[in-house]
Every structure is written in structure tokens, then in C-alpha cells.
Amino acid sequence: MTFTVRAPASSANLGPGFDSLGLSVPLYTTVRVTPQAVTEVVPLGADLAGTPADERNYVYQAMTLAARRAGRSLPPARIEIETQVPLARGLGSSAAALVAGIVAGNELLGGPLDTETVLDVAAREEGHPDNVAPALLGGIVVATLDRLGTHYVRLTPPAHLGVTVLVPDFELSTSKARAVLPGEYSRADAVHALSHAALLVGALAQGRLDLLRHAMQDYIHQTWRAPLVPGLSDILDEAWRHGALGAALSGAGPTVLCFHDTRHATAPLHAYLQGVMARSGLTGQVMDFPIDEAGTLVER
Template sequence: MLTVRTPASTANLGSGFDCLGLSLPLATTLRLWPAPETEIKPLGDLLRGTPAGPDNYVYQAMEVVASAAEMPLPPLHLEIESEIPLARGLGSSAAALVGGMVAANEVLGRPLSRTELLNLASREEGHPDNVAPALLGGFVVATFDGKAAQPIVFQPPETLGVTLLIPDFTLETAKARAALPSEYSRADTVHAVSHAALTAAALASGELDALAGAMQDRLHQPYRAALVPGLERILAGAPAHGALGAALSGAGPTVLCFHRAGGSTAGLHAFLRGVLEAEGLHGQVLDLTPDREGTVVRGTFDENP
């Protein structure tokens, strides 16, 4: 049996729109083995209602690799499980895409390199901010010119912890993108470039006290705030309750707070839950450490054991 584990991811981290991402230890797991005919089984509550046939997004990702490699996929049994809530800004589609692509590449005998897989995934998503950390792990700064991604990966400091506020409601990426303006002022553009660069530098250097200021944003968070009740209050107030910095995770509605690993997050949890309650919402608050491995493959797919 072949097993492929692909982690969740959080993107943007403030002003790093479509280019900054961090891998998180919630995973989509695929299990595959040869079968007389192809069978696709999404498992678990989070995937209830997702397609159980060739129109499943994971299998479609596998077909993208088969087409690029000009090789047919053999009949197979595919089971899909996920810990990543859908449409919450945690890279669930990127994990499905990358996991499916890596699985297909293994099934077909690895015709494509990891660089080629990343380029394919970036083309499918349109940007590399989620697919790069999902594939490579750690913190990733990446660009994409429409054909090739250029990532730089480094491991976040051991002292960095992550707190997620995951509301119970969903927010489709297309709706969140539709809220953004088509043009920005020069001042907002300079603000975005400088703050994205400072965020990356703070995480790379371990100078975490710079994050609260570095993660300020004018590109997307102000325009998406109306779609995420309580977002403005969290972004403004989280640092006073123990957060190193706060940001909308991807397109939302999940909100990310960095904290110092090993320290108490009780005050931060109480603050986040208080915001939820004030907005009449429900959700969960999780403490995590960044994922450092990216996509992991175990076992083999052998049509002729």
C-alpha cells in the first residue's frame, strides 16, 4: 500500500499575498493500492459529501500528473482522509492537489521531479503560497511567473508556536477574492512590499518581536473584514493577549496568531473565544507547532507484487 500525507498550510501571513506560506500539522492522507477497477472513497466527517468518483479533486490532480507524464493511471483503490477543515483558509484544496499529484507520480514510477510537481501545482492553483509549503514543509517564500515557481524554504524558529481560531462557518476563496479591489495606491503597495519582507526576515532570523508590526496589512485583510466577523478586533487586540502577531489565514475565515512556544496561551484563548461569543459564533481554538516535513510518502504501489 502507498500512503501519502500532505499537511495543511496558512498563507499570506499579513501582507505576503500569494507568496508567503507556512506548513501546519493537520494532514490530508491518501492510501492507494492496485485494484481491478478504480474505486475512490472519501472517509470521515470532514469529507462527507465530496465526490466518490473520477470528479473527486484528488483524483483529478492525479490525472493532471498522468497527462503531464503522458502515462495512463492504472486501476487503483484510493482512500482519502483529512484533518483539514474545508473552505476555512487552511489550504485544504492545496493539500488535496499536492497529495494527489505526489501519489500519481509515485504510482507512475516518479516521472516528474519535485520541482516539476511544484510548477504543476502552482499552475493549477494560480499561485504557490499554499502548495509550496504543502509539498516542501516549513516556511516558504515563493514567486510564480505563470510557468515556474521559485521557492526558498527555511525552518521556522523552534520558539515559534501557532494558535488558530477556526470558526464553524465556511468562506469560499472565490468570494473572498471578489472582495478585493482591482487597483492599489502607491502607498499601499509600498506598505505591502515592506511588511511582507519584514515578516519573512523576522521568521528567518528568529527576531519574533518584529512580527506584530510586520504582519500589518492593507492588501486584503481590510477588504475581507466584512466577511469575517470579529477579524478587526482580533488583529488589533491579539498582541495584548500574548500573540506575537495575527493575520487572516489565507482567504479566511480562520485567524492565525503566532505565540512563543512553551509559554501559556490561556489568555490568548480566552480573548479569541470572547470575540467568537461576542459575534454569536462558534468554533475551535488550536495550538500547533509548524510542520517541517511537507508531503511524506510511505510504502509502495506495486501492480506486480
């Protein structure tokens, strides 16, 4: 019997929450699985052109991770994959594919893994939980990974909190964005990161939208990655003047995320972000989204 798994995109870090904080966005990677005698992997759509159409495919490899954790062999199936998540843009495309694959593999096996185990498998494969946790659970998620497991708190998004994303038309690999980070940080930068991450989580938990601009300041990764994303420094400094509640580099970039108050028009913020792109010689899209609260869904 055919079933479908749908996993959302995600935006990680949100400023100071490096490798530990993220939220889900309603752009989806979808995997349709039909048990049959021989395995087929079928990437669909222009966005997945050139991705492996065999067992080397990342979604299929993710399915095998579920089987390995369950101590089982993965049954053969036809696996169709499509995505709305732009690749290498800082919106968790690999995390959506990973989570969709692990959940699909678990479902194909009859569901031997619970949600916490699925999350742990995904976080260990990714190396950090900030994208995979919201992709799986939806909403806003704070998570850590250690030798004992993956531990998380899921936050219901505050009322009236919306997301605006600026998605430039160029790719930025996570490996390149990580390569520019320093090997060591000063005590002052560490204290700044800890205090602002704590303030950001508290503000999100209590719906203190007025604190987001201050809480989202970061010196751990955004300062170093700014040269890779033209216009980022300007947006981080000035977006609040045009209606943003706060701004951050989305994941490793180049997408930039701004929070907005859904009770207010976003046209001034859109105009500002499009102006930044134009001055930087870039093209791209500016889009408004709610925060996806459903996370990964399975439909039969």
C-alpha cells in the same frame, strides 16, 4: 503494493505575503493507493461526505495532472481519501488535496516527476503557490509563480515559534473572499505591502519574533475581507496585548492565525480569542500547533 501519501494543511499570506508566503500546519489529508484492475475512489469520513466517489473527485483529478505532466496514462487503483483539514476555512484544504493527489499520481507512475516539477504542477493548477508550497515542502515557504516556473525559498521555523488558530464554525469560499478585493491599489498601499512582506520574511529568517507584530500588517487583502469575518479587525489590533506575537487572516479565512512564543502560556490568548468569538455570536475552536516541518510524506 499499497502506499500512503500524507499532505499537511497550510496557512497562507501571513498578513502581507499575499499569494506568496505560507506555512504548514499538522492537520493532514491522507490518500491510500492500492493498484488494482479497476479504479475506485473512496472518500472516507463525515468531512468528505458528498464529495464525488468517482473520477470526478478532486484528488483523482490531481493524480491525472501528474500523469499528464509525465506524458503517461494513470494506472487503475483503489484510492481511499480522508482528511483532518476543515473544508473552506482558510487552512488550505484544497491545496492539501491537490498536493496529495499529484504526489500520489506521481508515485503510482513510479516517480517520473521531481519535487520542483510537482510543485510547479500544483502551483499552476491552484494559480498561486502560497498554500501548495508549504503543503509539499513543510516549514515556512516563500514562493513565486511565473512563466518560467515556480521558484521558492524554504525557511526553517524560528526557535520557539508556535501557531494558534481560531477556526470559526462557518465556511468562507475563496471565490467570495477574492471577490471583495479591489481591482487597483494606491502606490502607498503597494509600498506598504512590499516593505512589510520584506520585513516579515527577514524577521522569520532571522528569528526576530519581536518584529512579527509590526511586519504582519496588511492593507492588500485583510482590510477588505474583515467585514466577512466578525471580530477579525479586533484580533488584528489587539491580539498582541494577550500574548500573540502577531495575527493574520489565514488564507481567505475565516480562520485567524496568531503566532505565539512556545516558552509562554497561551491560556490568555485562548481566552481572548474565545471572547471575541462569543461577542461576535460565533462558535468554533481555538487550537495550538507547531509548524509542520515534514511536508508531504509517502509511506509504503
